[in-house]
Amino acid sequence: MSRRRVIEKAAREERASAIRRCRRCDPCGWLLGPDRTPIDPAVRCTHRTPTSPAVRDITVPIHEPDLYYQPPHSPTDPED
Numbered sequence: 001m002s003r004r005r006v007i008e009k010a011a012r013e014e015r016a017s018a019i020r021r022c023r024r025c026d027p028c029g030w031l032l033g034p035d036r037t038p039i040d041p042a043v044r045c046t047h048r049t050p051t052s053p054a055v056r057d058i059t060v061p062i063h064e065p066d067l068y069y070q071p072p073h074s075p076t077d078p079e080d
């Protein structure tokens with residue numbers, strides 16, 4: 001294998017690993033929309049994690065509602 005081919009192979013693997021690490025694009029490097037499908041028109045992903053605090057991870061809920069919350073029992077509970 002020539003040195004040039006080694007360099008090309010390394011560059012290709014670097015791109016592939018950037019796509020694997022990136023959660024904003026499909027396996028071909030196209031940006032995905034909020035529904036995880038490629039946006040239209042297609043845009044090449046830069047694989048950069050957004051640094052703006054306004055852009056949050058869409059997989060993390062802003063607030064997890066506490067469905068099992070029960071108010072603490074009071075001594076004057078009418079059921080007693």
Ligand SMILES: [Zn+2]
Nearest residue numbers: 022025045047
């Ligand atoms: Zn990406």
